[in-house]
Amino acid sequence: MDPALLDAADLLRPFRDRFVLPQGTIYLDGNSLGCLPKATAPKITELVNVDWGQNLIGSWNVAGWVDAPQRVGDKIARLVGAEEGEVVACDSTSVNVFKALCAALSANPGRSTILSERGNFPTDVYMMQGLEALTGRRVSARLVDGETVLDAIDDDTAVVLLTQVHYRTGRVRDMVATTAAAQARGALVIWDLSHSAGAIPADLSGANADFAVGCGYKFLNGGPGAPGYIFAARRHQDTAMPALSGWFGHARPFDFDDAYRPAPGIARFLVGTPPIIGLAALEVGVDLMREADMAQVRSKSVAMGELFARRMAPLCERHGFMLASPADPAERGSQISYAHPEAYPIVQALIARGVVGDFRAPDVLRFGLTPLYTSFGEIAAAVDTIAAVMDEGAWDRPEFKVRAAVT
Numbered sequence: 274m275d276p277a278l279l280d281a282a283d284l285l286r287p288f289r290d291r292f293v294l295p296q297g298t299i300y301l302d303g304n305s306l307g308c309l310p311k312a313t314a315p316k317i318t319e320l321v322n323v324d325w326g327q328n329l330i331g332s333w334n335v336a337g338w339v340d341a342p343q344r345v346g347d348k349i350a351r352l353v354g355a356e357e358g359e360v361v362a363c364d365s366t367s368v369n370v371f372k373a374l375c376a377a378l379s380a381n382p383g384r385s386t387i388l389s390e391r392g393n394f395p396t397d398v399y400m401m402q403g404l405e406a407l408t409g410r411r412v413s414a415r416l417v418d419g420e421t422v423l424d425a426i427d428d429d430t431a432v433v434l435l436t437q438v439h440y441r442t443g444r445v446r447d448m449v450a451t452t453a454a455a456q457a458r459g460a461l462v463i464w465d466l467s468h469s470a471g472a473i474p475a476d477l478s479g480a481n482a483d484f485a486v487g488c489g490y491k492f493l494n495g496g497p498g499a500p501g502y503i504f505a506a507r508r509h510q511d512t513a514m515p516a517l518s519g520w521f522g523h524a525r526p527f528d529f530d531d532a533y534r535p536a537p538g539i540a541r542f543l544v545g546t547p548p549i550i551g552l553a554a555l556e557v558g559v560d561l562m563r564e565a566d567m568a569q570v571r572s573k574s575v576a577m578g579e580l581f582a583r584r585m586a587p588l589c590e591r592h593g594f595m596l597a598s599p600a601d602p603a604e605r606g607s608q609i610s611y612a613h614p615e616a617y618p619i620v621q622a623l624i625a626r627g628v629v630g631d632f633r634a635p636d637v638l639r640f641g642l643t644p645l646y647t648s649f650g651e652i653a654a655a656v657d658t659i660a661a662v663m664d665e666g667a668w669d670r671p672e673f674k675v676r677a678a679v680t
């Protein structure tokens with residue numbers, strides 16, 4: 274596993290030149306905020322100067338603004354194994370989780386429990402808890418241990434909210450088997466694909482998934498706060514009542530009718546006026562991702578994870594790191610995580626030396642592997658930096674122990 278040979282054989286290597294990559298930085302945080310595609314700034318500049326600056330309101334029709342959520346959604350659909358007309362790009366993932374939960378409850382009447390696993394991404398769990406409070410506990414939010422989630426489905430379970438790739442450990446759930454098992458017990462499934470799209474193959478149609486949501490600013494490189502997306506299987510679209518019944522999800526928004534009537538199809542999951550600049554940046558990232566072969570993306574991601582793990586093994590012995598991700602690369606998404614009691618200052622010391630990963634409470638160092646722009650040489654150099662920081666004790670300084678607002 275010589276990094277130079279791996280880089281020479283890397284079929285995705287040309288994509289690296291399509292990104293702005295800061296000098297002197299090895300960026301292993303693309304699972305949290307993806308890098309800037311070179312095409313994004315010119316696209317946004319033109320949109321701002323011409324479509325907004327000159328053509329103003331006419332651009333809703335002429336520049337394709339009004340269709341942007343569906344157009345970008347259709348492009349994302351292919352990356353997550355959905356069909357055209359099953360995905361729209363809109364809102365934040367948190368808001369889309371709420372919309373999907375409400376839609377699933379309305380599509381599975383007579384049941385009122387929403388179920389997820391402890392330690393799921395917090396916003397998903399908080400949205401469940403907020404819905405429970407909003408409904409005066411008519412809906413109950415239930416959390417169980419990850420391994421027991423299927424066994425916990427009972428006659429009252431309307432929907433199970435699960436993440437394909439766990440944000441902290443990178444553990445991958447089998448979407449096909451899990452969806453089938455949940456549906457066999459009468460529950461619907463919402464998949465959170467925030468750490469999947471653009472990183473590992475996801476096949477919503479193949480898994481017969483009911484609903485899904487995901488992020489635009491991680492592996493899709495859509496920019497900070499990019500819109501997320503929501504998927505509803507076609508069979509649910511006309512029965513699921515949108516809880517956030519905004520005018521953009523109305524059948525005829527420009528009739529300005531007093532009565533809400535949901536649009537047919539996926540459009541009913543839109544709420545308000547779409548964020549056009551954010552959608553334009555997202556579309557650039559999605560277009561770039563669609564040029565890549567997902568099988569190549571996955572195999573490079575696995576190879577990067579294996580190189581990382583192999584080089585970290587002696588550091589686990591010497592400095593007490595514990596692999597916090599599954600050891601089997603087939604069960605791991607496009608990240609690798611290690612637990613260490615001093616994880617926070619170690620991550621800060623690494624960032625000071627140009628290796629950007631992140632810390633996830635309580636004790637995890639997380640390294641994102643982004644096949645489009647990370648090289649094998651960088652993976653090897655990143656682990657060498659971890660070794661140096663540990664061997665020199667360079668993490669043990671007061672300035673690395675001060676917690677910032679965003680970790």
Ligand SMILES: *Cc1c(COP(=O)(O)O)cnc(C)c1O
Pocket residue numbers: 365366367368394396397436440465467468488501
């Ligand atoms: C990143 C992430 C989110 C983020 O939600 P936002 O509303 O965009 O802040 C939600 N769910 C999961 C699983 C994530 O990894």
